[in-house]
Amino acid sequence: MLSTINDAALMKIAEALGEEEATKLIETLKNSDETTDDVIANEAGIRLNTVRKILYKLYDHSLVSLRRTRDPKTGWFIFHWKLQPDQLEGFILSQKRRVLEKLDIRLEYEKNHDFYYCDTPGCKRIPFEEAVELVFRCPTCGKPVMHYDNGKIVQTLTRKAEQLRKELGE
Numbered sequence: 001m002l003s004t005i006n007d008a009a010l011m012k013i014a015e016a017l018g019e020e021e022a023t024k025l026i027e028t029l030k031n032s033d034e035t036t037d038d039v040i041a042n043e044a045g046i047r048l049n050t051v052r053k054i055l056y057k058l059y060d061h062s063l064v065s066l067r068r069t070r071d072p073k074t075g076w077f078i079f080h081w082k083l084q085p086d087q088l089e090g091f092i093l094s095q096k097r098r099v100l101e102k103l104d105i106r107l108e109y110e111k112n113h114d115f116y117y118c119d120t121p122g123c124k125r126i127p128f129e130e131a132v133e134l135v136f137r138c139p140t141c142g143k144p145v146m147h148y149d150n151g152k153i154v155q156t157l158t159r160k161a162e163q164l165r166k167e168l169g170e
């Protein structure tokens, strides 16, 4: 079931969680059915409290399940973690949907505006309305701004959005 989850997808999850070590942790979980935080820390070479922090984040997103048992000797709780592949797929899909929403908004903005640009690296393009107010001078470097053709940007954004729509089956 986990074969559908590739490394790129794992990286995206790790990025979304904002944790560098999340990838290593997920890979360790992938290779075992159910395991404890101690074992993960040892196998992935991540500090135990970092392991726990990431596991609880994953748990918040229902990406792992948690089972608790009690150590008969010490009486302490042992936490057993398991990856939830179905949830993982859902998580990736919802991430993709969020990216697509942002792309669509950006695309609309690019399509509905005429841009002006001074052609100086580091300066920004400005929409027509703003350019008029600035009497067609760049607010950063003061040079005159010229009409900027954003056709290529629109093309690239459209392609990315189409690709995502295909992946989402929309």
Ligand SMILES: [Zn+2]
Binding pocket: 118, 119, 120, 123, 124, 138, 139, 140, 141, 142, 143
């Ligand atoms: Zn400029």
